[in-house]
Amino acid sequence: MTIRHLTVFAAVAEQGSMSAAAKHLYLSQPTVSQAIRELEAHYNGLLFERLGKKLYLTERGKILLPHAREMIRQFQQLEELMQNQGQSSTLKLGSTLTVGTCLTPSIILDLQKKIPYLDVYSFVTNTQNIEQKLLRSELDAAVVEGEIHSPDLVVLPIIDDCLVLAAGKKHPFYRRGRIHDQELNNQKFAVREYGSGTRQLFEDYTLRHDLKIRTAWEANSPQALLNAVLYNQMLSVMSIRLMHHEIRHRSVRVFCNEAGEWNRKFKLVYHKNKFLTPAIFELEKILHTYQQLELPSVMGVLEQE
Template identity: 85%
Template structure:
């Protein structure tokens, strides 16, 4: 079994016929058919069955396909790495929206200072989409705040973060330094979109404490939510890292969760079969430099007592 055999197998599976695969690979149809026969002999079983004019994967073929794709992807990465030694390389970096807003620009700057020839492609969206992009190899690595569910992905917690309750000067909570969780009942909130790690963490919290909140704003932009807090009599729960300027200038009052239920970690994520390049190793080192987080002295308290 060789890389050539796997290339032919994956192409036949994707094209649906020997003739289409042969055309796609610029090979003769007998050459493609022979490669599939050799692969089936090697694994002692059929990989395709014909129904009408189209080929369909057997159970053995469905078992082989994702592993074959991964091996081809790793081979391509190895070829690129070895052929581009001393030349520019590319890192496709995903970030969830909170991370992309408050950390990714400085992370990329530090990466390119360490690796001047590195070309970084940055893709920012919510946790759910990032997870799918990693599984499909559309991204090399990502930094996320939400929960990753696939066992195919490696998750390394690296950066401390916490959500806080934010209120602007127009809200009665602004002049307080302590509020009780049940005071959130019936309050208007600006919240993130579905698929966001921030939203999931807050919704889980609200469910545990049987809170009934009113969603008045919904957006995938933290800045939009923060502007709603600043200009309207409305609350929001978001990362404290997004409000450094506003906290210093006293335009918002923030409350930390006394029980630590809103504490979390930003995580480095990549596929378990990912060929780890120097750029990914350097990325992990840079992320650890952001690990610690200091809370302001005048922060308020959200209590359950």
């Protein structure tokens, strides 16, 4: 059994067929099939079963897959470390959409000032997708706003953040100083897509307080939601870090949650078996410089009845 066998096995498991794995790895299909046969012979049992046109992992295959991924990841890290004389020149950094919009560009600039040779690959998506990419070793580390569920990932809460309710000038809430949570019932909202940490936090809140909002807009772009607030009389709940310009120019009115239920932390996340390169250590230091949250001097308040 070699790292090549494990690489082919992981590709077949992820792609769902020999032909797709062969295309992904730039190998011939017979080469892929042969590698799987050799691996099954080595472990004395089938790793895949075919249902229709797709391959599915057997119980034996499900046991092997996470270990195979980890060995592939460690091998890749060893190669990178040796080729770069002990220093990683590339950091694959994941960010959730809120973080990617308001912080990631500055964080990358700070990283490259500290480590001039560092080449950063940035991938921005929602928390759910980031978690899967970390587990598949497709990212070295990530900064997320949502909840991470896998016990195989290390989660370090660092940066303070909070959600606020935003209302544009044409919305009746704009001139209010205080509103009650029950006034949110039947209001039109612009919300993030499923898999978003922001959406999950707000949905948990509405369930706890038995609120029935109307989802009129849904988007995976914070700017699209902000535009819905500014121009379409929608309400939205999003990070206050996304609206500093609009708050200063009074184009939106924001309301903080009086009970602090919308307070949260942006978190540094990486695999528990990850070799922590100098770039990841430096990333953690830089994140601490963004820890404090700047709040506007005037905010409305959302209170509970």
